[in-house]
Amino acid sequence: MKLRLLVVAVLFAMGCGTESEQDSTPPDGESDSFVIAEDSKSDANGVQEGSYEAICVLNFANTASRDEIYDVLHRWPADGLWEARNGVDAEPGTADDVTFTTVEQVDDVDWVGFFSFRAMRNYAEENGLCPTLGEETVFEGEDALADEIARLSEEEIQKNFANDTLARRDAHAKAHGCVRANVTIDNSGLDPDERIGVFAENRQYPAWIRFSNGNPVIQNDTERDARGMAIKLMEVPGDKVLERHRQELTQDFLLINGPAFxxxxxxxxxxxxxNAFDGEALSFFFDLNPLEWNIRELTNALQILLAKPASPIMQYWSTTPYALGEGAAVKYTAKPCGDIDSGFPDDAPFDFMSQTLAERLAEGPECFDFMLQRQLDPAVMPIEDSTIAWDDSEFVKVATIDIEQQTFLSDEQVEFCENxxxxxWHTLPEHKPLGNINxxxxxxxxxxxLMRHELNMAPRAEPTGHIVFD
Ligand code: HEM
Known part of the structure; x- marks a missing residue:
């Protein structure tokens, strides 16, 4: 069964099949299933909910006219789709019409299977029904899930606060330090219509950078973990996206040490x-049945976790996409200007990431190239799937991040950093975050x-410039 699905998936991916082939193709089997089951973790076969293909098929199934449906599909699946869409009264345009919200529902229609999916996808692509560059697709139930994640995270913070002096972030809890930086824009690699937002002018922005470990728990830096680099530009004019942040002069970029989420x-x-709150983050990727493992997710996680950074001076990526004006999307990376040392020091102490950073910045400045890569093809560089790196798009340098020689571990600065x-979403609309994860x-x-500042009785204010604490 798996082998058969793999073969059809490969054919599907190749986009083969023409009108005349469709005519001579027998209809799909009545109970053929082509979509990955909702509870299946494997992404080796079939169409995945939320994927580019799934969005194309859903758009076709929900909006195609009767003529289009009968032109594109064989008679039997066309009958099935048309009837399913019209509801019990079998009349189009009435209150009981059905809108498909998952491809599994389309797959459940009688006689709709692999060949119908391929035909719908191809037609959708040729007729503007698939996502275009920078286009988002909002899925049903997203708001409720975001609320649920926030509620769970708040509970965890409350729980941990009972045994701690501070209410900490439930992700990226441990900071290695906040350092002063200057970000100098060089927009010469951008097209004129891409010179917008913070890239509009070749100017310098003062910035704060917070380096962190990803885990919710403060642990030894030699533990396998994601590493974060959060950049906050200041003196950025213009209304920002969030109501609460509208008048602030900051623009943030959040990056981690792997190209895909x-x-x-x-x-x-x-x-x-x-799983992460139970200290079992890795069990998300596995299942008793190896065919149900989250393979792509696991590969991405391993790339992040297997890195053994010698210091926070390493390469970081946004992993998720961001608008660059209308109808265009980019991802970001920050790459050290010089060589990257890797490998934990032999005698690595608990906080060696902040110690090595402190040693390096005591000796001299550090610098990163800040680069973006453009979304070139919405099918292979999807907006709604941040587990797929945009490997075929080259990075273009747009700024240099200079971190001057400095100290940053005074108690006052550590407190400032924590707060x-x-x-x-602290952003100009030109750089709006895109996709379901964002x-x-x-x-x-x-x-x-909001919650941790309230519990810590700390001011919640955006910085307006560099402060020298020592
Ligand atoms: C649904 C997905 C995600 C959720 C729910 C989430 C949640 C969080 C939360 C709650 C924080 C702490 C915020 C604070 O207290 O100020 C955080 C921090 C952070 N997240 Fe995420 N995150 C998600 C995805 C990502 C992705 C895709 C990246 C990739 C770049 C990322 C990178 C970071 C970084 C670097 C920080 C640390 C920011 C700092 O230094 O303060 N997160 N995340």
Whole structure:
């Protein structure tokens, strides 16, 4: 069964099949199933809910006219789809018409299977029914999931606060330090219509950068973990996206040390985060049945976790996409200007990431190239799946991040650092976060930041410039 699905999936991916082939193709079997079951974790076969293909098929199934349906599909699946869409009264345009919200519902229609899916996908692509560059698709139930993730995270913070002096972030809890930086824009690699937002002018922005470990728990830096680099530009004019942040002069970029994220959907993030709070983050990727493992997610996670950084001076990526104006999307990376040392020091102490950073910045400055890569093809560089890296798009340098020689570990600066809130939605509309994971973050980051500041009785204010604490 799996082998058969694999073969049809490969054919599907090749996009083969022409009108004349469709005519001579027998209808799909009545009970053929082509969509990955909802509870299946494997992504080796079939069409995945939320994927580019799934969005194309759903758009066709929900909006195609009767003539289009009968032109594109064989008579039997066309009958099935048309009848299913019209509801019990069999009349189009009445109150009981059905809108398909999952491809599994389309797959459940009699006689709709692999060949019908391929025909619907191809027609949708040729007729503008598939996502275009920078286009988002909002899925049913997202808001409720974001609320649920926020509620769970708040509970966890409350629980941990009972045994701690501080209410900490439930993600990226441990900071290695906040350092002063200057970000100098060089937009010469951008097209004129891409010179917008913070890339509009070749100017310098003062910035704060917070380096962190990803885990909810403060642990030894030699433990396998994601590493974060959060950049906050200041003196950025213009109204920002969030109501609460509208008049602030900050623009944030959040990056981690892998090119692709290890969670595909808000549902999966909820499952992942439940496991992470139980100290079992890795069990999200596995199942008793190896065919049900989250293979792509696991590969992405391993790339992040197997890195053994010698210091926070390493390469980081946004993993999720961001608008660059209308109808265009990009991802970001920050790459050290010089060589990257890797390998934990032999005698690595508990906080060696902040110690190595402190040693390096005591000796001299550090620098990163800040680059973006453009979304070139919405099918292979999807907006709604951040587990897929945009490997075929080259990075273009747009700024240099200079971190001057400095100290940053005074008690006052550590407290200042703890009280900062980095949020991808602290942004100009030109750089609006895109995709399901980013939409979830819009709800969660604000809720968590509000809560921990309240519990810590700390001011929740955006910085307006560099402060020298020592
Ligand atoms: C649904 C998905 C995600 C959720 C719910 C989530 C949640 C959170 C939360 C609650 C925080 C702490 C915020 C605060 O208290 O100020 C945080 C921090 C962070 N997240 Fe995420 N996150 C998600 C996805 C991502 C992704 C895709 C990245 C990739 C770049 C990322 C990178 C970071 C970084 C770097 C920080 C630390 C920011 C800092 O230094 O303050 N997160 N995340």
């Amino acid at each position: 290890f969670v595909r959907t808000p549902e999966d993030y909820l499952e992942f985060t439940k 900062l809130s980095f949020n991808p 939409r979830t973050r819009r709800v969660v980051y604000d809720a968590i930041s």
